[in-house]
Amino acid sequence: MGSETTVERFARGPVWAAAAAQAVLLTVFSFGYDYHRDELYYRMLGPAWGYVDQPPLTPAISRATLHLADAEWAMRIPATLASALSVVVLAMITQRLGGGRTAQTLAAWGYATAMMPLMLGHVLFTSTIDLLLILLVVYALLVAVQGRDRWWLVAGLLAGLTTYNRWLIVTVVAGLVFGLLLLGPRRVFRTPWPYLGGVVAVIVGLPNLIYQATHGWPQLEMGAALGAANGASVRSGFVVMMIVLLGPPLVAVWGTGVVWLLRSDRRHVDGWLVVGFAVLLVFTFVGGAQPHYPVHLLSVMYAAGCVPVATWLSGNRFRQRLVILVVAINAVVSIVLALPVIPLRTVGRTPVVDAGPMVADQLGWSQYVEQIARIYHDLPAPRPPILASNYGEAGALARYGPEFGLPAPYSAHVALYNQRPLPEGTDAVLVVGGQVARATKLFRTCTTLATLDNGLGVDNEEQGMPVALCEHPHNPQHLWAALRHLG
Numbered sequence: 257m258g259s260e261t262t263v264e265r266f267a268r269g270p271v272w273a274a275a276a277a278q279a280v281l282l283t284v285f286s287f288g289y290d291y292h293r294d295e296l297y298y299r300m301l302g303p304a305w306g307y308v309d310q311p312p313l314t315p316a317i318s319r320a321t322l323h324l325a326d327a328e329w330a331m332r333i334p335a336t337l338a339s340a341l342s343v344v345v346l347a348m349i350t351q352r353l354g355g356g357r358t359a360q361t362l363a364a365w366g367y368a369t370a371m372m373p374l375m376l377g378h379v380l381f382t383s384t385i386d387l388l389l390i391l392l393v394v395y396a397l398l399v400a401v402q403g404r405d406r407w408w409l410v411a412g413l414l415a416g417l418t419t420y421n422r423w424l425i426v427t428v429v430a431g432l433v434f435g436l437l438l439l440g441p442r443r444v445f446r447t448p449w450p451y452l453g454g455v456v457a458v459i460v461g462l463p464n465l466i467y468q469a470t471h472g473w474p475q476l477e478m479g480a481a482l483g484a485a486n487g488a489s490v491r492s493g494f495v496v497m498m499i500v501l502l503g504p505p506l507v508a509v510w511g512t513g514v515v516w517l518l519r520s521d522r523r524h525v526d527g528w529l530v531v532g533f534a535v536l537l538v539f540t541f542v543g544g545a546q547p548h549y550p551v552h553l554l555s556v557m558y559a560a561g562c563v564p565v566a567t568w569l570s571g572n573r574f575r576q577r578l579v580i581l582v583v584a585i586n587a588v589v590s591i592v593l594a595l596p597v598i599p600l601r602t603v604g605r606t607p608v609v610d611a612g613p614m615v616a617d618q619l620g621w622s623q624y625v626e627q628i629a630r631i632y633h634d635l636p637a638p639r640p641p642i643l644a645s646n647y648g649e650a651g652a653l654a655r656y657g658p659e660f661g662l663p664a665p666y667s668a669h670v671a672l673y674n675q676r677p678l679p680e681g682t683d684a685v686l687v688v689g690g691q692v693a694r695a696t697k698l699f700r701t702c703t704t705l706a707t708l709d710n711g712l713g714v715d716n717e718e719q720g721m722p723v724a725l726c727e728h729p730h731n732p733q734h735l736w737a738a739l740r741h742l743g
Contacts, residue, residue: 264351267360271347274364279340281591282377286329286336288596289603289618292379293717295331296621296651300672305467307671308474308742312464313421314382321380326655335384339377342387343368345395350559352398353526359566362579363559366509369587370502372551374594375614382422383548389418390428390552394529397432401441401528405449412453416460423475424549429457431535431553435528478670479545481742487544494540497547501554503586510554513561529556604713617717620710621652624718628653628688629660631705631723635686640725641666641678643739645689649718653688668739677736684727690717691739692724698738699726 291299298318306312317334324330343364350363367373376384396411418425436444444450458465468475490497499507516522517530533553540549569575591597593611600619603609609616632639642657642665644650650667657665666678666685678685687695687702696702704724710716729735 264354264356264360266348266351267357267364270357270361271344271364274347274361274368275340275343278343278368278374278377279336281595282332282336282339282374285378285595285597286332289600289615290621291328291331291618291651291655292381292614293617293621293646293648293651294382295328295380296655297647297672298380299326299331300647300651300654300675302675305463306471306474308471308674309478309670310382310475311420311422314380314385317385318380331380332378335377335380338385338388339373340368342373342391345388345391346555346559349391349395349398349556350562352395352402353560353563355559355563355566358569359562362509362566362583363562366506366562366583366586367502367555367558369583369590370506371586371590371594372501372548373555374590376548376551378595379614379618383546383551385421386418386424386552389414389421390425391555393418393425393429394432394553394556397429398526400449400453401436401444405447408449408453409456410453412456413460415453416457419457419461419464427539428532428536428553431539432528432532434535435531438531439527440524478742479543482545483543485743486546490544490547491541493547498537498550498554501548501551502558503590505582505586506558509561509565510558511561512564513557513559516564517557517560526560529553529560533557600712609714609716616714617648619712619714619716620718621648622656623710623712624649624708625652625656625662626660627706627708628686628723629657629662632662632686635725640684640686640727641682643667643678643685643687643691643695645669645687645691645721646717647672649689668736668741670742673736673740678739681732682735683729683732684725687722687724687726689721689723691741692722692726694739694741695724695726698729698731698735700728700730702726 295318298315299322301307301315303316304312307315318331321330321333346367347360347364350360355363373387376387393411393414396407396414400407400411415425415429436442502510514530517526533550533556536550536553540547569579593608598606598608603615628642632642642653642662644653644665644667646669647667650665650669650672653662653665666676692702692704702724704722706723708718708721708723710719
Protein backbone atom coordinates (compact mmCIF):
# COMPACT_ATOMS: atom_id res chain seq x y z
CA MET A 257 0.00 0.00 0.00
CA GLY A 258 1.41 3.43 -0.99
CA SER A 259 1.92 6.28 1.41
CA GLU A 260 -0.86 8.82 1.41
CA THR A 261 -0.11 12.36 0.29
CA THR A 262 -0.66 15.15 2.82
CA VAL A 263 -3.22 17.68 1.56
CA GLU A 264 -4.21 21.20 2.54
CA ARG A 265 -7.37 21.86 4.55
CA PHE A 266 -10.53 22.20 2.52
CA ALA A 267 -11.68 25.83 2.18
CA ARG A 268 -15.32 25.13 3.00
CA GLY A 269 -16.49 28.73 3.31
CA PRO A 270 -15.42 30.24 -0.03
CA VAL A 271 -15.94 27.01 -1.98
CA TRP A 272 -19.48 26.37 -0.79
CA ALA A 273 -20.22 30.09 -1.19
CA ALA A 274 -19.20 29.87 -4.85
CA ALA A 275 -21.34 26.75 -5.36
CA ALA A 276 -24.31 28.41 -3.65
CA ALA A 277 -23.89 31.61 -5.69
CA GLN A 278 -23.91 29.61 -8.91
CA ALA A 279 -26.95 27.62 -7.78
CA VAL A 280 -28.87 30.83 -6.98
CA LEU A 281 -27.88 32.34 -10.33
CA LEU A 282 -28.95 29.24 -12.27
CA THR A 283 -32.23 29.01 -10.35
CA VAL A 284 -33.13 32.66 -10.94
CA PHE A 285 -32.45 32.30 -14.65
CA SER A 286 -34.06 28.88 -15.08
CA PHE A 287 -36.96 30.94 -16.42
CA GLY A 288 -36.80 33.45 -19.27
CA TYR A 289 -36.56 31.57 -22.55
CA ASP A 290 -37.98 28.18 -23.53
CA TYR A 291 -36.84 24.59 -23.22
CA HIS A 292 -33.68 23.63 -25.05
CA ARG A 293 -34.32 21.16 -27.88
CA ASP A 294 -32.48 18.41 -25.96
CA GLU A 295 -34.76 18.89 -22.94
CA LEU A 296 -37.83 18.57 -25.16
CA TYR A 297 -36.36 15.37 -26.57
CA TYR A 298 -35.59 13.80 -23.18
CA ARG A 299 -39.16 14.54 -22.13
CA MET A 300 -40.43 12.27 -24.92
CA LEU A 301 -38.18 9.27 -24.36
CA GLY A 302 -39.78 6.33 -22.60
CA PRO A 303 -37.91 4.17 -20.05
CA ALA A 304 -35.19 2.02 -21.64
CA TRP A 305 -31.74 0.59 -20.96
CA GLY A 306 -30.40 2.83 -23.69
CA TYR A 307 -31.13 4.68 -26.89
CA VAL A 308 -29.47 4.90 -30.27
CA ASP A 309 -27.88 8.24 -29.41
CA GLN A 310 -27.19 7.97 -25.68
CA PRO A 311 -27.34 5.88 -22.50
CA PRO A 312 -30.38 6.12 -20.21
CA LEU A 313 -29.38 8.26 -17.22
CA THR A 314 -30.12 11.84 -18.32
CA PRO A 315 -33.48 10.97 -19.94
CA ALA A 316 -34.43 9.11 -16.73
CA ILE A 317 -33.54 12.18 -14.64
CA SER A 318 -35.60 14.31 -17.02
CA ARG A 319 -38.66 12.06 -16.66
CA ALA A 320 -38.34 12.16 -12.87
CA THR A 321 -38.72 15.95 -12.88
CA LEU A 322 -42.13 15.62 -14.54
CA HIS A 323 -43.49 14.40 -11.20
CA LEU A 324 -42.69 17.83 -9.79
CA ALA A 325 -43.90 19.93 -12.71
CA ASP A 326 -44.01 19.71 -16.49
CA ALA A 327 -41.96 22.87 -16.87
CA GLU A 328 -38.45 23.88 -17.86
CA TRP A 329 -37.60 25.20 -14.39
CA ALA A 330 -38.35 21.78 -12.86
CA MET A 331 -36.26 19.97 -15.45
CA ARG A 332 -33.35 22.26 -14.66
CA ILE A 333 -33.21 21.54 -10.93
CA PRO A 334 -30.98 18.45 -11.45
CA ALA A 335 -28.81 20.51 -13.82
CA THR A 336 -28.37 23.21 -11.18
CA LEU A 337 -27.48 20.66 -8.50
CA ALA A 338 -25.01 18.80 -10.72
CA SER A 339 -23.29 22.00 -11.79
CA ALA A 340 -23.08 23.46 -8.28
CA LEU A 341 -21.68 20.23 -6.86
CA SER A 342 -19.12 20.11 -9.66
CA VAL A 343 -17.82 23.45 -8.34
CA VAL A 344 -17.13 21.78 -5.00
CA VAL A 345 -15.48 18.73 -6.60
CA LEU A 346 -13.23 20.92 -8.75
CA ALA A 347 -12.05 22.77 -5.64
CA MET A 348 -11.40 19.38 -4.02
CA ILE A 349 -9.22 18.47 -7.00
CA THR A 350 -7.28 21.70 -6.48
CA GLN A 351 -6.89 20.77 -2.82
CA ARG A 352 -5.57 17.32 -3.78
CA LEU A 353 -3.01 18.95 -6.08
CA GLY A 354 -1.63 20.93 -3.16
CA GLY A 355 -3.72 24.08 -3.40
CA GLY A 356 -4.49 25.97 -0.22
CA ARG A 357 -7.34 28.33 0.58
CA THR A 358 -6.49 30.93 -2.08
CA ALA A 359 -6.08 28.33 -4.83
CA GLN A 360 -9.32 26.57 -3.90
CA THR A 361 -11.19 29.87 -3.77
CA LEU A 362 -9.91 30.87 -7.21
CA ALA A 363 -10.78 27.45 -8.59
CA ALA A 364 -14.31 27.54 -7.20
CA TRP A 365 -15.26 31.11 -8.10
CA GLY A 366 -13.54 31.13 -11.49
CA TYR A 367 -15.13 27.85 -12.54
CA ALA A 368 -18.57 28.64 -11.07
CA THR A 369 -18.84 31.78 -13.19
CA ALA A 370 -17.12 30.50 -16.34
CA MET A 371 -18.77 30.13 -19.74
CA MET A 372 -19.36 26.43 -20.28
CA PRO A 373 -20.18 25.49 -16.66
CA LEU A 374 -22.91 28.15 -16.72
CA MET A 375 -24.20 27.08 -20.13
CA LEU A 376 -24.33 23.42 -19.16
CA GLY A 377 -25.66 24.20 -15.69
CA HIS A 378 -28.51 26.24 -17.12
CA VAL A 379 -29.93 23.41 -19.23
CA LEU A 380 -30.28 19.68 -18.53
CA PHE A 381 -27.87 18.09 -20.98
CA THR A 382 -26.05 14.79 -20.90
CA SER A 383 -22.92 16.93 -20.57
CA THR A 384 -24.40 18.66 -17.52
CA ILE A 385 -24.50 15.40 -15.59
CA ASP A 386 -21.01 14.67 -16.94
CA LEU A 387 -19.82 17.90 -15.31
CA LEU A 388 -20.20 16.19 -11.96
CA LEU A 389 -19.60 12.53 -12.76
CA ILE A 390 -16.34 12.89 -14.71
CA LEU A 391 -14.85 15.28 -12.14
CA LEU A 392 -15.78 12.77 -9.43
CA VAL A 393 -13.96 10.03 -11.35
CA VAL A 394 -10.87 12.24 -11.69
CA TYR A 395 -10.96 13.09 -7.99
CA ALA A 396 -11.25 9.42 -7.02
CA LEU A 397 -8.31 8.54 -9.28
CA LEU A 398 -6.23 11.34 -7.75
CA VAL A 399 -6.91 10.08 -4.23
CA ALA A 400 -6.11 6.51 -5.30
CA VAL A 401 -2.85 7.47 -7.01
CA GLN A 402 -1.82 9.50 -3.98
CA GLY A 403 -1.86 6.43 -1.78
CA ARG A 404 -5.38 5.54 -0.69
CA ASP A 405 -5.55 2.33 -2.69
CA ARG A 406 -9.17 1.43 -1.97
CA TRP A 407 -10.22 4.53 -3.85
CA TRP A 408 -9.51 2.56 -7.03
CA LEU A 409 -12.74 0.74 -6.22
CA VAL A 410 -14.55 4.06 -5.82
CA ALA A 411 -13.14 5.24 -9.14
CA GLY A 412 -14.28 2.00 -10.80
CA LEU A 413 -17.76 2.32 -9.33
CA LEU A 414 -18.08 5.93 -10.49
CA ALA A 415 -16.71 5.15 -13.96
CA GLY A 416 -19.16 2.26 -14.33
CA LEU A 417 -22.06 4.49 -13.29
CA THR A 418 -20.92 7.21 -15.68
CA THR A 419 -21.26 4.86 -18.66
CA TYR A 420 -25.02 5.11 -18.10
CA ASN A 421 -24.75 8.79 -18.95
CA ARG A 422 -22.16 8.88 -21.73
CA TRP A 423 -19.56 6.48 -23.08
CA LEU A 424 -17.07 9.35 -23.29
CA ILE A 425 -15.90 8.22 -19.85
CA VAL A 426 -14.14 5.26 -21.51
CA THR A 427 -11.93 7.66 -23.48
CA VAL A 428 -11.34 9.81 -20.39
CA VAL A 429 -10.28 6.89 -18.18
CA ALA A 430 -8.24 5.26 -20.96
CA GLY A 431 -6.36 8.51 -21.49
CA LEU A 432 -5.66 8.94 -17.77
CA VAL A 433 -4.48 5.33 -17.39
CA PHE A 434 -2.26 5.79 -20.45
CA GLY A 435 -0.84 8.86 -18.72
CA LEU A 436 0.00 6.80 -15.64
CA LEU A 437 1.70 4.18 -17.81
CA LEU A 438 3.62 6.85 -19.72
CA LEU A 439 4.67 9.21 -16.93
CA GLY A 440 3.88 7.38 -13.73
CA PRO A 441 3.71 6.88 -10.91
CA ARG A 442 3.82 3.33 -12.33
CA ARG A 443 4.06 1.83 -8.84
CA VAL A 444 0.25 1.91 -8.71
CA PHE A 445 0.16 -0.96 -11.22
CA ARG A 446 2.20 -3.18 -8.91
CA THR A 447 -0.79 -3.56 -6.60
CA PRO A 448 -4.07 -5.35 -7.36
CA TRP A 449 -6.22 -2.28 -6.69
CA PRO A 450 -6.28 -0.68 -10.18
CA TYR A 451 -7.27 -4.02 -11.70
CA LEU A 452 -9.96 -4.55 -9.09
CA GLY A 453 -11.23 -1.04 -9.87
CA GLY A 454 -11.41 -2.00 -13.54
CA VAL A 455 -13.39 -5.12 -12.66
CA VAL A 456 -15.83 -3.03 -10.62
CA ALA A 457 -16.26 -0.61 -13.54
CA VAL A 458 -17.00 -3.46 -15.96
CA ILE A 459 -19.46 -5.16 -13.59
CA VAL A 460 -21.36 -1.93 -12.88
CA GLY A 461 -21.47 -0.95 -16.56
CA LEU A 462 -22.17 -4.46 -17.86
CA PRO A 463 -25.95 -4.08 -18.41
CA ASN A 464 -25.25 -0.94 -20.42
CA LEU A 465 -22.55 -2.76 -22.38
CA ILE A 466 -24.87 -5.71 -23.04
CA TYR A 467 -27.51 -3.31 -24.38
CA GLN A 468 -24.98 -1.88 -26.82
CA ALA A 469 -23.79 -5.32 -27.94
CA THR A 470 -27.29 -6.70 -28.44
CA HIS A 471 -28.47 -3.63 -30.35
CA GLY A 472 -25.66 -3.42 -32.89
CA TRP A 473 -23.46 -0.91 -31.04
CA PRO A 474 -25.70 2.10 -31.76
CA GLN A 475 -23.35 4.53 -29.98
CA LEU A 476 -20.68 3.80 -32.61
CA GLU A 477 -23.18 4.42 -35.38
CA MET A 478 -24.31 7.65 -33.73
CA GLY A 479 -20.74 8.80 -33.17
CA ALA A 480 -19.96 8.25 -36.85
CA ALA A 481 -23.08 10.18 -37.86
CA LEU A 482 -22.19 13.10 -35.57
CA GLY A 483 -18.63 13.09 -36.84
CA ALA A 484 -19.83 13.21 -40.44
CA ALA A 485 -22.24 16.05 -39.67
CA ASN A 486 -20.11 18.13 -37.28
CA GLY A 487 -16.51 17.14 -38.01
CA ALA A 488 -15.60 20.00 -40.33
CA SER A 489 -16.95 22.70 -38.00
CA VAL A 490 -15.47 21.06 -34.89
CA ARG A 491 -11.99 20.96 -36.43
CA SER A 492 -12.09 24.44 -37.97
CA GLY A 493 -13.23 26.00 -34.69
CA PHE A 494 -11.20 23.78 -32.38
CA VAL A 495 -8.71 26.38 -31.15
CA VAL A 496 -11.39 29.02 -30.64
CA MET A 497 -13.50 26.53 -28.70
CA MET A 498 -10.61 25.76 -26.35
CA ILE A 499 -10.28 29.48 -25.68
CA VAL A 500 -13.96 30.11 -24.98
CA LEU A 501 -14.88 26.97 -23.03
CA LEU A 502 -14.04 28.62 -19.73
CA GLY A 503 -13.63 32.12 -21.17
CA PRO A 504 -10.57 33.82 -22.72
CA PRO A 505 -9.46 35.46 -19.43
CA LEU A 506 -8.98 32.04 -17.81
CA VAL A 507 -6.81 30.59 -20.59
CA ALA A 508 -3.71 31.85 -18.78
CA VAL A 509 -4.73 29.91 -15.66
CA TRP A 510 -5.41 26.55 -17.28
CA GLY A 511 -2.43 27.01 -19.57
CA THR A 512 -0.30 27.56 -16.47
CA GLY A 513 -1.82 24.38 -15.06
CA VAL A 514 -0.64 22.34 -18.05
CA VAL A 515 2.90 23.72 -17.78
CA TRP A 516 3.00 23.31 -14.00
CA LEU A 517 1.86 19.67 -14.13
CA LEU A 518 4.61 18.91 -16.66
CA ARG A 519 7.43 20.52 -14.65
CA SER A 520 10.29 18.17 -13.89
CA ASP A 521 9.35 17.95 -10.21
CA ARG A 522 5.69 17.16 -10.92
CA ARG A 523 5.73 15.32 -14.26
CA HIS A 524 6.01 11.88 -12.69
CA VAL A 525 3.53 12.71 -9.93
CA ASP A 526 0.54 14.38 -11.61
CA GLY A 527 1.60 14.72 -15.26
CA TRP A 528 -0.72 11.83 -16.15
CA LEU A 529 -3.59 14.32 -15.95
CA VAL A 530 -2.12 16.28 -18.87
CA VAL A 531 -1.73 13.11 -20.94
CA GLY A 532 -5.39 12.29 -20.33
CA PHE A 533 -6.31 15.81 -21.41
CA ALA A 534 -4.21 15.47 -24.56
CA VAL A 535 -5.85 12.15 -25.43
CA LEU A 536 -9.29 13.74 -25.03
CA LEU A 537 -8.26 16.65 -27.27
CA VAL A 538 -7.10 14.24 -29.99
CA PHE A 539 -10.28 12.17 -29.63
CA THR A 540 -12.43 15.29 -30.01
CA PHE A 541 -10.48 16.64 -32.99
CA VAL A 542 -10.32 13.35 -34.88
CA GLY A 543 -13.84 12.18 -34.07
CA GLY A 544 -15.44 15.57 -34.60
CA ALA A 545 -18.65 14.59 -32.83
CA GLN A 546 -19.05 17.46 -30.33
CA PRO A 547 -16.72 20.41 -29.71
CA HIS A 548 -17.21 20.72 -25.94
CA TYR A 549 -16.02 17.23 -24.91
CA PRO A 550 -12.65 18.50 -23.55
CA VAL A 551 -14.31 20.84 -21.03
CA HIS A 552 -14.14 18.32 -18.20
CA LEU A 553 -10.39 17.74 -18.26
CA LEU A 554 -9.79 21.33 -19.33
CA SER A 555 -11.44 22.24 -16.02
CA VAL A 556 -8.96 19.94 -14.26
CA MET A 557 -6.12 21.85 -15.95
CA TYR A 558 -7.71 25.03 -14.61
CA ALA A 559 -7.90 23.51 -11.12
CA ALA A 560 -4.19 22.68 -11.34
CA GLY A 561 -3.30 26.14 -12.61
CA CYS A 562 -4.90 27.75 -9.57
CA VAL A 563 -2.14 26.26 -7.39
CA PRO A 564 0.87 28.13 -8.94
CA VAL A 565 -1.29 31.20 -9.61
CA ALA A 566 -2.15 31.34 -5.88
CA THR A 567 1.57 31.28 -5.09
CA TRP A 568 2.12 34.11 -7.59
CA LEU A 569 -0.63 36.11 -5.87
CA SER A 570 0.73 35.61 -2.36
CA GLY A 571 1.41 38.92 -0.62
CA ASN A 572 0.89 41.05 -3.74
CA ARG A 573 -2.22 43.22 -3.42
CA PHE A 574 -2.05 44.50 -7.01
CA ARG A 575 -1.94 40.99 -8.49
CA GLN A 576 -4.78 39.87 -6.26
CA ARG A 577 -6.97 42.75 -7.39
CA LEU A 578 -6.04 42.08 -11.01
CA VAL A 579 -7.11 38.42 -10.79
CA ILE A 580 -10.36 39.37 -9.05
CA LEU A 581 -11.06 41.85 -11.86
CA VAL A 582 -10.28 39.25 -14.54
CA VAL A 583 -12.58 36.66 -12.97
CA ALA A 584 -15.32 39.28 -12.55
CA ILE A 585 -15.11 40.38 -16.20
CA ASN A 586 -15.19 36.76 -17.34
CA ALA A 587 -18.21 36.18 -15.10
CA VAL A 588 -20.19 39.11 -16.53
CA VAL A 589 -19.54 38.10 -20.14
CA SER A 590 -20.30 34.44 -19.38
CA ILE A 591 -23.58 35.29 -17.63
CA VAL A 592 -24.78 37.41 -20.55
CA LEU A 593 -23.90 34.73 -23.12
CA ALA A 594 -25.03 31.68 -21.14
CA LEU A 595 -28.17 32.78 -19.30
CA PRO A 596 -31.45 34.43 -20.40
CA VAL A 597 -30.43 37.87 -19.17
CA ILE A 598 -31.52 39.74 -22.31
CA PRO A 599 -35.34 39.95 -22.72
CA LEU A 600 -36.91 37.51 -25.15
CA ARG A 601 -38.28 40.17 -27.49
CA THR A 602 -34.92 41.88 -27.96
CA VAL A 603 -32.42 39.02 -27.86
CA GLY A 604 -32.76 38.40 -31.59
CA ARG A 605 -31.35 41.87 -32.28
CA THR A 606 -28.20 41.20 -30.29
CA PRO A 607 -25.05 39.18 -31.09
CA VAL A 608 -25.78 36.91 -28.12
CA VAL A 609 -27.74 34.45 -30.29
CA ASP A 610 -24.68 33.88 -32.47
CA ALA A 611 -22.05 34.11 -29.72
CA GLY A 612 -23.90 31.86 -27.28
CA PRO A 613 -24.26 28.60 -29.23
CA MET A 614 -27.04 27.18 -27.04
CA VAL A 615 -29.27 30.26 -26.84
CA ALA A 616 -30.95 29.93 -30.25
CA ASP A 617 -32.07 26.38 -29.43
CA GLN A 618 -34.10 27.74 -26.49
CA LEU A 619 -36.15 30.16 -28.58
CA GLY A 620 -39.32 29.96 -30.64
CA TRP A 621 -40.73 26.55 -29.79
CA SER A 622 -44.22 27.60 -28.67
CA GLN A 623 -44.43 30.08 -31.57
CA TYR A 624 -43.58 27.36 -34.06
CA VAL A 625 -46.17 24.99 -32.60
CA GLU A 626 -48.87 27.66 -32.70
CA GLN A 627 -48.09 28.27 -36.37
CA ILE A 628 -48.17 24.55 -37.18
CA ALA A 629 -51.50 24.27 -35.38
CA ARG A 630 -53.05 26.95 -37.61
CA ILE A 631 -51.85 25.10 -40.70
CA TYR A 632 -53.05 21.75 -39.37
CA HIS A 633 -56.55 22.92 -38.50
CA ASP A 634 -56.96 24.52 -41.93
CA LEU A 635 -56.58 21.09 -43.55
CA PRO A 636 -59.73 19.17 -44.48
CA ALA A 637 -60.70 16.16 -42.38
CA PRO A 638 -59.50 13.50 -41.96
CA ARG A 639 -56.28 15.31 -41.15
CA PRO A 640 -52.91 13.58 -41.66
CA PRO A 641 -50.39 12.74 -38.92
CA ILE A 642 -47.68 15.30 -38.23
CA LEU A 643 -44.10 14.25 -39.01
CA ALA A 644 -41.37 16.31 -37.32
CA SER A 645 -37.96 16.39 -38.96
CA ASN A 646 -35.92 16.42 -35.75
CA TYR A 647 -36.30 15.65 -32.08
CA GLY A 648 -36.54 19.32 -31.11
CA GLU A 649 -39.56 19.89 -33.32
CA ALA A 650 -41.10 16.60 -32.17
CA GLY A 651 -40.50 17.50 -28.53
CA ALA A 652 -42.04 20.94 -28.96
CA LEU A 653 -45.11 19.47 -30.65
CA ALA A 654 -45.44 16.89 -27.87
CA ARG A 655 -45.11 19.55 -25.15
CA TYR A 656 -47.19 22.40 -26.59
CA GLY A 657 -49.32 20.59 -29.18
CA PRO A 658 -52.15 19.55 -26.81
CA GLU A 659 -52.74 23.24 -25.94
CA PHE A 660 -53.53 23.85 -29.63
CA GLY A 661 -55.49 20.66 -30.25
CA LEU A 662 -52.71 18.82 -32.08
CA PRO A 663 -52.22 15.06 -32.04
CA ALA A 664 -48.99 13.48 -30.80
CA PRO A 665 -46.28 13.91 -33.45
CA TYR A 666 -44.17 11.31 -35.22
CA SER A 667 -40.46 11.56 -35.97
CA ALA A 668 -37.90 9.20 -37.51
CA HIS A 669 -35.00 11.07 -35.90
CA VAL A 670 -32.59 9.10 -33.65
CA ALA A 671 -34.39 7.21 -30.83
CA LEU A 672 -37.84 8.47 -31.82
CA TYR A 673 -37.70 6.23 -34.88
CA ASN A 674 -38.03 3.12 -32.70
CA GLN A 675 -40.43 4.66 -30.23
CA ARG A 676 -43.48 5.44 -32.38
CA PRO A 677 -43.56 4.51 -36.08
CA LEU A 678 -46.13 5.87 -38.51
CA PRO A 679 -49.26 3.69 -38.77
CA GLU A 680 -49.30 1.18 -41.60
CA GLY A 681 -51.18 2.44 -44.62
CA THR A 682 -50.36 6.10 -43.99
CA ASP A 683 -51.12 7.89 -47.26
CA ALA A 684 -50.40 11.50 -46.27
CA VAL A 685 -48.33 13.37 -43.68
CA LEU A 686 -47.84 16.98 -42.67
CA VAL A 687 -44.04 17.26 -42.74
CA VAL A 688 -42.42 19.92 -40.57
CA GLY A 689 -38.85 21.11 -41.12
CA GLY A 690 -35.80 20.11 -43.08
CA GLN A 691 -36.91 16.58 -43.96
CA VAL A 692 -39.35 18.01 -46.52
CA ALA A 693 -36.55 17.74 -49.09
CA ARG A 694 -36.25 14.00 -48.41
CA ALA A 695 -40.03 13.57 -48.36
CA THR A 696 -40.35 14.99 -51.89
CA LYS A 697 -38.47 11.90 -53.12
CA LEU A 698 -40.62 9.47 -51.11
CA PHE A 699 -44.09 10.86 -51.96
CA ARG A 700 -45.76 11.55 -55.29
CA THR A 701 -46.70 15.08 -54.27
CA CYS A 702 -45.44 17.50 -51.62
CA THR A 703 -47.06 20.91 -51.37
CA THR A 704 -45.43 23.56 -49.20
CA LEU A 705 -48.11 25.31 -47.14
CA ALA A 706 -45.96 27.75 -45.13
CA THR A 707 -42.52 28.42 -43.72
CA LEU A 708 -41.84 28.60 -40.01
CA ASP A 709 -41.25 31.99 -38.40
CA ASN A 710 -40.63 32.41 -34.68
CA GLY A 711 -41.42 36.13 -34.83
CA LEU A 712 -38.38 36.86 -32.67
CA GLY A 713 -35.86 37.58 -35.40
CA VAL A 714 -33.81 34.57 -34.27
CA ASP A 715 -32.17 32.49 -36.99
CA ASN A 716 -32.14 29.02 -35.48
CA GLU A 717 -32.42 25.58 -37.06
CA GLU A 718 -36.20 25.83 -37.53
CA GLN A 719 -36.47 29.42 -38.76
CA GLY A 720 -37.58 29.52 -42.40
CA MET A 721 -38.10 25.75 -42.63
CA PRO A 722 -41.06 24.55 -44.72
CA VAL A 723 -44.27 22.89 -43.58
CA ALA A 724 -45.56 20.67 -46.39
CA LEU A 725 -48.43 18.29 -47.06
CA CYS A 726 -46.96 15.15 -48.64
CA GLU A 727 -49.32 12.56 -50.14
CA HIS A 728 -49.23 9.11 -51.76
CA PRO A 729 -45.90 7.47 -50.87
CA HIS A 730 -44.11 5.62 -53.66
CA ASN A 731 -43.32 2.65 -51.40
CA PRO A 732 -45.67 2.59 -48.38
CA GLN A 733 -44.14 -0.59 -46.90
CA HIS A 734 -40.66 0.96 -46.65
CA LEU A 735 -41.67 4.56 -45.99
CA TRP A 736 -40.79 4.61 -42.29
CA ALA A 737 -37.39 2.98 -42.82
CA ALA A 738 -36.62 5.48 -45.60
CA LEU A 739 -37.38 8.39 -43.24
CA ARG A 740 -34.97 7.24 -40.53
CA HIS A 741 -32.00 9.53 -39.94
CA LEU A 742 -29.40 10.20 -37.24
CA GLY A 743 -28.02 13.58 -38.31
